[in-house]
Amino acid sequence: MDVSELHIRRFDKVLIANRGEIAMRILRACHELGLSTVAIYSDADRNAPHVRFADEAYHIGPSTARDSYLVIEKIIEIARRSGAEAIHPGYGFLAENAEFARTCYEADLVFVGPPPSAIEIMGDKSTARITVSAAGVPVIPGTERGLSEEELLAAAQKIGFPLMVKASAGGGGKGMRPVHAYADLANAIAAAKREALAAFGNDSVYLEKMVTGSRHIEIQLLADAYGHVVSLGERECSLQRRHQKLIEEAPSIFVDEALRQQMGEVSVAAAEAVGYVNAGTIEFLVDSEKNFYFLEMNTRLQVEHPVTELVTGVDIVQEQLRVARGRRLSFSQEDVSIQGWAIECRINAEDPYNNYLPSTGLITTNQLPTGPGVRVDTGVFPGITITPYYDPMISKLICYGKTRAEAVLRMRRALNEYRITGVKTNVPFHQRMMDSHRFMSGKFDIEFVENQFSLTDRERPHGMEAAILVALAYHEQSQRAAQIVRAGTRETANWKWYDRMR
Amino acid sequence: MKYYATVDDQEYAIEVGHENRIIVNGQPYDIDFQKVPDSGVTSLIIGHHSLEAVVEEKDGDWQVLIRGDLYDVRVEDERSRRLSSARGKLGVDEGDAVIRSPMPGTIVAVSVSEGQQINKGDKVVILESMKMENELRSPRDGVVGQIMVEVGASVEKNQILVVVSD
Numbered sequence: 001m002d003v004s005e006l007h008i009r010r011f012d013k014v015l016i017a018n019r020g021e022i023a024m025r026i027l028r029a030c031h032e033l034g035l036s037t038v039a040i041y042s043d044a045d046r047n048a049p050h051v052r053f054a055d056e057a058y059h060i061g062p063s064t065a066r067d068s069y070l071v072i073e074k075i076i077e078i079a080r081r082s083g084a085e086a087i088h089p090g091y092g093f094l095a096e097n098a099e100f101a102r103t104c105y106e107a108d109l110v111f112v113g114p115p116p117s118a119i120e121i122m123g124d125k126s127t128a129r130i131t132v133s134a135a136g137v138p139v140i141p142g143t144e145r146g147l148s149e150e151e152l153l154a155a156a157q158k159i160g161f162p163l164m165v166k167a168s169a170g171g172g173g174k175g176m177r178p179v180h181a182y183a184d185l186a187n188a189i190a191a192a193k194r195e196a197l198a199a200f201g202n203d204s205v206y207l208e209k210m211v212t213g214s215r216h217i218e219i220q221l222l223a224d225a226y227g228h229v230v231s232l233g234e235r236e237c238s239l240q241r242r243h244q245k246l247i248e249e250a251p252s253i254f255v256d257e258a259l260r261q262q263m264g265e266v267s268v269a270a271a272e273a274v275g276y277v278n279a280g281t282i283e284f285l286v287d288s289e290k291n292f293y294f295l296e297m298n299t300r301l302q303v304e305h306p307v308t309e310l311v312t313g314v315d316i317v318q319e320q321l322r323v324a325r326g327r328r329l330s331f332s333q334e335d336v337s338i339q340g341w342a343i344e345c346r347i348n349a350e351d352p353y354n355n356y357l358p359s360t361g362l363i364t365t366n367q368l369p370t371g372p373g374v375r376v377d378t379g380v381f382p383g384i385t386i387t388p389y390y391d392p393m394i395s396k397l398i399c400y401g402k403t404r405a406e407a408v409l410r411m412r413r414a415l416n417e418y419r420i421t422g423v424k425t426n427v428p429f430h431q432r433m434m435d436s437h438r439f440m441s442g443k444f445d446i447e448f449v450e451n452q453f454s455l456t457d458r459e460r461p462h463g464m465e466a467a468i469l470v471a472l473a474y475h476e477q478s479q480r481a482a483q484i485v486r487a488g489t490r491e492t493a494n495w496k497w498y499d500r501m502r
Numbered sequence: 503m504k505y506y507a508t509v510d511d512q513e514y515a516i517e518v519g520h521e522n523r524i525i526v527n528g529q530p531y532d533i534d535f536q537k538v539p540d541s542g543v544t545s546l547i548i549g550h551h552s553l554e555a556v557v558e559e560k561d562g563d564w565q566v567l568i569r570g571d572l573y574d575v576r577v578e579d580e581r582s583r584r585l586s587s588a589r590g591k592l593g594v595d596e597g598d599a600v601i602r603s604p605m606p607g608t609i610v611a612v613s614v615s616e617g618q619q620i621n622k623g624d625k626v627v628i629l630e631s632m633k634m635e636n637e638l639r640s641p642r643d644g645v646v647g648q649i650m651v652e653v654g655a656s657v658e659k660n661q662i663l664v665v666v667s668d
Contacts, residue, residue, distance in 0.1 A: 242634075355639065358632040360605045360659070365542040365556045365567070382542070388606050388631045416569045419543060421556045427570035460510060465553055466566040466573035467507035468526060469546055471516040472535045473557045474564070474577045475503060 005105050006115045006277060008225045008326045011085035012036060014112070016050070017075050018090030020379035021395060022301070023050035026088050029317035038082045040075065042068035044387050049379055056082055063389045069093045072100050076107050086110035086324060092391070095300040096123060112324040114299050118274040122297040132282075132294050135273035137266045140285065140293040142208035149189060152207055156185055159209050165189055167196035168204040175199055178210060213288040213445050216240065216295070217252050219267040220308045221280045222319050224329045229271045231264030232312050233338050235304055237283075239433070241356065241449045246426070247433060248304035248344045250311045253404060253442035259290055264333075270297065279305070279320050285446075303346070303396065306377060310342035310400045341407040342400045345415070345430040349392040352429040352455050358392045359424040361385065369417035373400040373410050386423050394425065404442070408434055432458050506583055508576045599642050601664045603657040607631030612653060612664075618646045620666065627651070627663050640666055 015038040016026045023039065027050060030037045039054035044063035051057045058078045061068035068074070070093055079087060087104050089095040089112070098119040104111040113119075122128045126145070133139045143155045145168040156163060156179075165188050167175025175196030177188040189205060197203040220232040236252030237245045251260070267282040281302050283295040305316045314331070323329065349359045362385045368376045378395030380386070386394065399414055401407030412434040415427055432455055433439050438448065505516045517525040524531055534547040546553045556567040564575040578586070611628040614620055620640050627638045647665035651657060 355637055357604055357636050357638075358634060360632075364558060367541075367543065390632070392632050392634075418570060419554070419556050419567060421542075421558055421565065421567050421572070424572055428572075431570050460571050460573070462553070462568040462571065463509040463512055463573060464514060464526065465546065465548065465555070466568060466575055467509050467512075467514040467577075468516060468524065468531075468533070468548065469535070469544060469555055469557050469566050470564045470575040470577045471505040471507050471514075471518055472524075472533075472546075473544070473559070474505060474579075475518045477559070478503075478579070 004115075005102065005117060006225070007105060007108065007110045008277075008324065009110065010325050011110050013038065013082070013084045014086045014088055014321070015040070015075070015079045015082065015084035016054070016088050016090065017069070018088075018093055018095075019045055019048060019050055019069060020390065021377045021393070022090040022092075022303075022379075024053065024379050025377055026090060026317055027053050029315065029321060030088075032315075033318060033321055035321065038078070038084045040069070040078055042389070044385070044389055048384065049381055058082060063387065065093065065389065072097075072103050075100075076103060076109070079107070079109055084109070086112055086321075088112040088320070089300065091300050091303055096298070098123060110324050112320050113278050114274075114276050114280060118276050119299045121274050122299050125296065128296060129294065131273055132270040132297070135266075135269045137270045137282075137294045138292060140208050140211060143206045145206050146204055147206065149186075152189060152205070153185060156182065156207055159207055162210040162212065164208045164210050165192040165205050166208055167192060167200060167202075168206055169196065169200035169202040175205065211285045211287050211293060214285045215252070215254055215444075216245075216283065216446050217255060217263070217286045217292070218281050218283040218298075218302075219263050220302075220305065220316070221267055221271050221276070221282065222314070222316065222323070222329060223271055223276045223278060223280070224323045225277050225326065226328055227272075228329050228332070229268045229276065230329055230331065230333050230336060231267055232308050232314060232316070232336055234260060234263060235281075235307055237304065238444055238446045239439075239449050240446055245304065246346055246348075246449065247430065248307050249404075249407075250307035250342050251338050254286065254290075259292075263292055270294070278323055279316055288445075303393075304344050306375060306396060306398045307342035307344050310375070310398065311338050311340055312336055313339070340400060340402050341404040342398060343404075343407045343411050344396050344398045345411060346393055346426075347395045347397055347418070347420075347430075348426045349386045349394050349423040350426050351424040352426045354424075356426070358388070359386070360388055361423045363420065364422040365419050367417075367419040368395075369397065369414035371414075371417075373407075374398075374414045375400070380420075394420065394423075397430075405440075408440065428458070429455060504580045506578055506580075509573050598647060598668075599640075599644065599666045600662045601626055601638055601640065601666065603629060603659060603661045603663055604636075604638070605629075605631045606659050607636075607657060609651050609653055609655045609657060609663070610635055612649060612651070614646045614649070614664070616646050616649055620644060620646060626666075629657070629663075638663070642666060644668055 013036045014030050016023050027037050037054045039051050039057040040060040041051045042063045094100040098116040101111045101116040141159050162180045165177040175192045177192045179188045192205045193203040215238040217234050223229040234252050236249040239247040281298045284292040286292045350356045366382045375398040380394045399410040415431050503519050507514050536545045544555050544557050558565050566573045607629045610630045613625045622642050624640045625637050629636045644666040647667040651663050
């Protein structure tokens with residue numbers, strides 16, 4: 001256990017080094033625990049709710065994140081000025097930046113997260129793979145980087161087909177080739193090398209087993225500073241587009257008790273191997289035969305943590321703060337039980353009918369769904385402008401039910417109640433998904449959204465009503481204009497006009 | 503008064519002004535239309551079917567949000583329609599079409615060249631904004647007229663990027 005680079009002690013004031021819905025989430029947890037809060041804000045966020053809800057607020061710089069929310073020295077300096085004793089990084093921005101965690105330590109501040117060394121190990125794909133593999137976590141079978149072509153050809157037989165040829169310096173699908181039979185391998189390696197050389201100036205490639213029909217399933221962990229690591233079960237996150245998760249569930253319809261236990265145990269072992277403390281998540285690819293392979297560990301709080309909170313009853317953000325204050329986890333593995341079902345839809349400012357183009361603008365209406373089993377985590381209010389500076393997530397709509405079916409029906413109802421205008425949103429995407437048989441039956445993998453799901457076959461049911469509403473509103477506008485011309489400043493409230501009409 | 507409202511390529515002729523009755527494409531409906539004070543929402547009861555909507559207008563463009571779907575609606579009254587038809591037919595698919603930047607960002611790639619024949623839906627420009635690469639596609643078939651930006655350029659919202667001609 002290496003907690004030597006982590007102050008673990010009591011604190012009463014927390015600086016939240018983030019914005020948007022996650023800053024709100026952390027503020028709420030702090031206030032429930034009686035901790036006072038310090039917000040930071042950029043130019044664009046002066047009116048944001050996290051500023052208004054915090055006990056103190058400090059301006060940190062211009063709207064671009066690299067001049068504000070990403071500037072470590074400014075954040076440390078505000079912590080000093082405000083007397084904050086701890087920093088919660090949220091997710092994104094500096095949350096997985098080992099240097100930031102280390103700078104907090106050196107500035108005698110409690111970092112609400114894991115030790116910098118754990119962030120470092122898990123932040124490097126290759127080191128992470130070697131580390132967790134040594135701890136007994138299955139990784140996708142493949143070769144090392146930097147083998148010769150002869151060595152690759154020999155290794156391919158052991159890995160088996162289908163497999164992927166990937167560029168060592170890779171990213172963005174460049175220098176990547178699927179291969180289904182040995183006969184095609186030599187050509188694929190040559191092509192991938194050419195592509196990799198052109199794209200990255202480095203023609204080194206490696207092989208990896210192709211995991212087909214796979215799901216993205218992850219395990220939520222909580223660890224205290226005394227060596228206790230507990231699994232809070234899995235989340236199903238297979239519904240993604242361009243590697244962005246869109247819908248998450250807990251539990252997963254695909255995971256039975258035996259698999260849950262097995263995945264939980266290896267995840268705990270992986271966390272122990274790096275001396276992990278605080279909340280973390282291990283992401284896996286799970287194939288149709290229920291073989292699972294390590295993808296990566298996220299050494300921070302995750303966007304989709306609420307679905308786990310709803311089915312376990314554990315407040316993950318409060319636990320993060322408790323653990324950072326030196327408390328032991330208040331429960332053991334045996335106390336964790338999964339009750340009911342939770343689904344989260346990420347509501348993004350983007351146009352699902354136009355290639356998911358991001359949409360910016362002033363939020364004019366923001367009427368949130370409510371009622372039984374509905375939770376909305378958001379940082380958006382009417383009067384807030386969705387800017388191009390930050391990511392396009394407006395809110396997380398989370399629904400809970402006794403069963404998956406109940407949760408789905410509740411989500412459908414809640415999506416119908418959501419009224420947000422000023423930007424286009426992906427609400428219709430979620431509505432279509434909640435209606436889809438594939439989603440209902442739980443038969444989907446990580447390629448479903450991109451390859452087999454379409455919004456265009458959905459008929460928009462209220463076109464005529466929309467036309468009527470606009471005709472009436474336009475009519476009213478013209479009448480009012482005519483009245484003003486006729487009678488100067490006469491009372492022209494809407495209700496009066498309608499009253500006269502009858 | 504008679505209005506013509508177009509939604510999702512479907513036109514509705516709507517007669518308004520007969521108490522709480524409207525006529526849509528010749529079909530009469532009983533309606534009750536109320537703006538709920540200070541809430542931003544409008545309640546429409548049409549033949550006892552109840553709907554809540556958000557109706558917004560900006561510079562003559564109307565948008566209606568109903569149960570999660572945002573509808574763009576074009577509306578004109580009888581008079582302006584007569585005037586516009588007197589000016590001659592100005593269909594959507596005629597004349598030059600411009601592709602504008604839907605948001606501020608940086609041009610990552612221009613996938614077409616001037617004079618190139620393209621089809622509706624073809625990728626024209628890739629714009630990076632909100633940490634994502636976004637493909638902008640041609641709204642129609644045509645020939646690439648003018649390319650007004652180059653790779654690496656920063657663009658503002660609504661800036662014209664590419665002109666597509668007949």
